[in-house]
Amino acid sequence: MKKAGFGICIAALTGILAACGTEETTSVSEEEPLRILATTSQVGDMVNDIGGEYVEVETLMGPGVDPHLYQPTQEDIGKLANADIIFYNGLNLEGNMQEVFDNVGSETTAVPVAENIPEDMLQTEADSDSTDPHVWFDPDMWSYTADAVTEELSSLNTENGEYYEQQGEAYKNMLTELDTYAEEELGRIPDESRVLVTAHDAFGYFGSAYDLEVEGLQGLSTDSEYSVRDVDNIVNLLVEREIGAVFVESSVSGRSINAIIEGAARQDHEVEVGGELYSDAMGDAGTEEGTYEGMFRHNIDTIAGSLQ
Missing domain, CATH: 3.40.50.1980 (Nitrogenase molybdenum iron protein domain)
Structure with a gap:
């Protein structure tokens, strides 16, 4: 109805x-x-x-x-x-x-x-x-x-x-300069830590551009549902690869990320929120994150800082 x-x-x-x-x-x-x-x-x-x-x-x-x-x-x-x-x-x-x-x-x-x-x-x-x-x-x-x-x-x-x-x-x-900055900063992440886990699958192109393995609990749309098995698969990945950070998104509920953190804890593996990323929306008007360039740089700095 x-x-x-x-x-x-x-x-x-x-x-x-x-x-x-x-x-x-x-x-x-x-x-x-x-x-x-x-x-x-x-x-x-x-x-x-x-x-x-x-x-x-x-x-x-x-x-x-x-x-x-x-x-x-x-x-x-x-x-x-x-x-x-x-x-x-x-x-x-x-x-x-x-x-x-x-x-x-x-x-x-x-x-x-x-x-x-x-x-x-x-x-x-x-x-x-x-x-x-x-x-x-x-x-x-x-x-x-x-x-x-x-x-x-x-x-x-x-x-x-x-x-x-x-x-x-x-x-x-500006986009060319931004791309160069991303390659330099994200290039510092060790090979074994190059896994980006987010609430939904918004970072596929980002991962392909900068050689990051991307795992989103939900699909391309936040309208997609996720299952207990989906959570378990990501938890197992984090445990096996010894990844200690996952990321919330500014426009998406943090409920799914909390489920991953709790699942990892049940396997005695500590995972924390590496920071908030801007995915489908940017930041407040008048802030650096309220511009495309500022939003992109924020995401680069947050990911690089948490996964190094």
Whole structure:
């Protein structure tokens, strides 16, 4: 009944949005900032960096909000309808909003930035066809999303196209520097300790980029359930490899991590929380962790500091 009710709600909201999209609108002003709506803080921060003074960015999902479970409200639909352009991650990260994006109407463009990444770079979940949407954890992959943002902003606001291209290149240079920093810091972790255990499987691309074995108790989505056997498998791994740290996530309940710590204790193996990582959401606005670069550096420093 709950899912059916939600489906009815989505249908009603998309109907409102479609109606808004049929209203007569004027072209985007070259003088006023573009009204941008982004879903996640990672996407919003990137658009703000590339768009600079020529954009006004509003982000739907703030600190601690899980995009896998986020359900749009009627207020969100109004924001979507009033935006000049919508940027979202895609790859089913915002699963409950896909129908909304598909019905934004002809006057507003909804851009799934992650779908600009070459398909052969994407990973799928074991034993399923689900594509891993957590692409921001590989700076090289994330650079393709910056290209998508630059292209869309330049197309919508041609007068400032050169500015967007310069900002896009500066953003990609930052990603290159960040990648170098990650390789240096994470390279200090001993081979036997290169195991990253988190609540859900958000760090697959991160692990592939920096040669870390990643174990998430839940699947790609926090909507996935985990079993006692799943907990036991990770506990056995920690005991056998003598790993003493696991990590909580800012947007995910710590219940599953506590189950791992308690399971290890029953085998007389001490495991502690190595720190809090930012996975599906960034930190509070106005803090270092409230930016993509600051969030990424925090995660690098936390992981490297706990596993060395």
